Amino acid sequence: MNSEHPQLTLDHHSDTEAKVNGPVTCLGLTFENDAVRRAHFTEELRSRLQDPEFRKIEGFPIGSDEDILNLSDPPYYTACPNPWIADFIDEWEAQKKNRPSTSLGERTLSEVEGYHREPFAADVSEGKNDPIYNAHSYHTKVPHKAIMRYILHYTEPGDIVFDGFCGTGMTGVAAQMCGDREVVMSLGYQVKPDGIILQEETDEDGKKVWRPFSKLGARRAVLNDLSPAATFIAYNYNTPVDVAAFEKEAKRILKEVEEECGWMYETLHTDGKTKGKINYTVWSEIFSCPNCASELSFLDEALDAQNKQVLESFSCPSCGTVLSKKSLEKVEQMVFDKKLNTTFTINKRKPSIIVYEIQGKKFEKVPDANDLNIVEKISSLDIPESLPLDRMMHASMDMEKWGDKWRAGSASFTHVYHIFLPRAAQALGSLWGKASAIDDYELRNALLYWLDQSIWGFSILNRYRLRAYSHVNQYLTGVYYVPSQTAEPTPWYNLEGKLKRLIKVFSHFSANKNLIAVNTNSISNIPMPNECIDYIFTDPPFGDNLAYSELNFIVEAFLKVFTEQKSEAVISKSQRKELLQYYNLMKDCFYGYYDALKPGRWITVEFSNTKASVWNSIQTALTEAGFIVANVSALDKKQGSFNAVTNTTSVKQDLVISAYKPNGGFEERFQKEAQTEEGVWDFVHTHLKYLPVTKQQGALLQFVPERDPRICSTRWWPIMSVRVTSFRSPARNSR
Structure with a gap:
């Protein structure tokens, strides 16, 4: 440049x-x-x-x-x-x-x-x-x-x-x-x-x-x-940004997190021997059949994996009743919160799909017993200290609806850390803690700038979209919406692409x-x-x-x-x-x-x-x-x-x-x-000085609507009505 x-x-x-x-x-x-x-x-x-x-x-x-x-x-x-x-x-x-x-x-x-x-x-x-x-x-x-x-x-x-x-x-x-x-x-x-x-x-x-x-x-x-x-x-x-230092520290942090948490993101290939590296895991909410009350995973039953689409109707695996999503009820479960020393209710979920790589080749599988054992082991770990424990909007504990974006069922979580699945909580907590511990101010903030835009993408707000090219930051914008199927990415899948793009931007700007x-x-x-x-x-x-x-x-x-x-x-x-x-x-x-x-x-x-x-x-x-x-x-x-x-x-x-x-x-x-009358003409003369005399589109002169007397009057009358009744006082003009 x-x-x-x-x-x-x-x-x-x-x-x-x-x-x-x-x-x-x-x-x-x-x-x-x-x-x-x-x-x-x-x-x-x-x-x-x-x-x-x-x-x-x-x-x-x-x-x-x-x-x-x-x-x-x-x-x-x-x-x-x-x-x-x-x-x-x-x-x-x-x-x-x-x-x-x-x-x-x-x-x-x-x-x-x-x-x-x-x-x-x-x-x-x-x-x-x-x-x-x-x-x-x-x-x-x-x-x-x-x-x-x-x-x-x-x-x-x-x-x-x-x-x-x-x-x-x-x-x-x-x-x-x-x-x-x-x-x-x-x-x-x-x-x-x-x-x-x-x-x-x-x-x-x-x-x-x-x-x-x-x-x-x-x-x-x-x-x-x-x-x-x-x-x-x-x-x-x-x-x-010191680009070289930023790149070096970001890669160091990713490497250290992989050394600490890499075991959480390993899965066995279908041959039962080769280890694969997970890109993301798809979680599905659990529903109950209105006929037999048995539990079922919506994604397991309603997903047409071959055609990459969700079926409008499907059969209950237990009783055979033809179901649709609207006919189902979500299953809730009580979870003990060690930080709050109390229990809270969440929608029950299970991992349904694992997308992983071996030597650069992508595979999909249904989680096996080993995968479920790893998830269970992670759930027993303490929440990282660097993960915020704040109550949403700092609302009182007896206030269920903490704000305008609260929604029953789809956005009814109560605390910040509740939107992270146990594995994501461990990884994000480690990432944020390591970046926050860096002494150099500019380098620390550049790393947090890199990480903070991935926070929503690590959470249960991150949607699973069947035909999406990537499952990084697939949350809905402008709302808090917890979907029935969420994609839980690994730190590397979530952050490596963003790191490359930021290095390029920092180098050119x-x-x-x-x-x-x-x-x-x-x-x-x-x-x-x-x-x-x-x-x-x-x-x-x-x-x-x-x-x-x-x-x-x-x-x-x-x-x-x-x-x-x-x-x-x-x-x-x-x-x-x-x-x-x-x-x-x-x-x-x-x-x-x-x-x-x-x-x-x-x-x-x-x-x-x-x-x-x-x-x-x-x-x-x-x-x-x-x-x-x-x-x-x-x-x-x-x-x-x-x-x-x-x-x-x-x-x-x-x-x-x-x-x-x-x-x-x-x-x-x-x-x-x-x-x-003098005041009116004073306004008109003053105002016209700020308006274009001509407008052109191509070789043609265009009408200038702002110079139309009717438009000028729409500017004049509000000013007169406002200022005659409530003219700005000198006190308002000084601070």
Whole structure:
């Protein structure tokens, strides 16, 4: 990968080299090496954590001081509110003064008065097969290459981008990659030797021309999320990795786990002599026949192995009654929990299929007596100390339904460790324990980043799918669902492929953590100055679509730091949050965005929800915070294109809102002129400056719906009704 202007772009002389070779500088301080830097700022953070007022910040995560410190890499990343955000912004703003002037043909991008952008509304087609995008899974993600187009459109090199719902940190990746020539060119742009970026347009004569619109160079990024699991992933996505050390340690851990647990994953071939290495074992729930009450394995009786399909009807092996899955009842069994010193009920299961290899050749077999004896022996072992014992959502023991994702029968487990079969518990516990014991912070976190995305795949959430190419991470996303047939993979089958892919990604993406600052708490209380952000890209929570705190709980139990639910913007029965509470929480978040954004700058909101009420809540909250919507587009996921949408209740597709924060004293003038004719025309003149004059598709001029008087009025009336009755007070604008 190629970069231009090293002071503004990706630093391919990674931080890992600095750590080994000598001094590092951070926030104006020079340290002997990176370990000394981290030790210094860790002690400063430790001191802050001992301040009771610091822990009262809205959205402060749940966790002990030591667990928060163990996860953090201050000042770049903290698993709590980051006290150094303002310092990074001051440093980045100072660096802007030294950057070269940016002349784009006849247009000049001024850093203050001359800044002007029209809303981004071009067609975008970015798939989800990029190796970097797939380096770590999450509930929802926007491809970083799609975000790059927005950042390149709205910002200059060195500008500060903010994402308050950062998830896995794709906005940070996109900001850094704006400095990579090859990646920018892969978007279909041209890059001149001096770093000027050109895009293809159609001129007045219908001819294709290349026109300058941006400049090659990395942007800075402030990344925030309420979830410690999310910010952990985001930081590791955006920080350099010593690839050789990572590969060496990962392979060492796999080898040691094989030495300890390899006997658990051995099986005899059908010849009764040759040992095979298991890839995965398929477990089936046990049901009872409604006619004779005998127990039967659904998979043993209903699977047509030759044709790879499950039969709709089959006969009971005991009485011959024709059965279907709907006519069966699950068999439960009582299990004694040595950790809790009590019994609990689970659905009864048995291993039905073993898929194994001998010298690279794959075989299948029905478990024999030796296999069942090994399973029984493993069941008698103690649960590894590194396996979390947390009660789901930390609910009280007398509360059966621990959250919105609890489901009777299919998601009624009570504790984190209950979702792991005994063999998987031993293997995962060993893997996590060995990675956690590594002293080197960056190496330890890179290994945990590799392991944490396999946690669900080791559990009984991992489905057995007859025609699946692989049985790695075959769980349903967005829910907790325990299927009737689960695939229990071995550590090697689960992790070796992911290790190879991560090594490739780490080798090709030279991240620079000096370009990011990661924060963990609520957007409404991020410790940053007012009007310091140049551009915001955000993908907020979608009402009741996803319960992030519940879905992240299992991973956070391994990380030992948890989401503080009170600040979570979600519609949730278990949290007693309805549409009004969601609206108020989102409004507070947009207030935080508004305060942080510089006047005249843009916010892009990517949003997906099938309910018009949630969509309208987002638009109203955005407007009440002070933003003016300039464009709403629909994202066609099949074709990946944005098409203008003028219906305010259109929510069938992902929507992209382009809004701006007014400048030029508009707020003050509006307060005086809101109900006058002069006030109306002031809004119209100001608003039209932010809208495109023309749109073209091929050689044809397109109608600009945002300039239609009816659309302008839909922007004007909500603003007037909101601001005349509840104009933002100065107190709200200062933090």
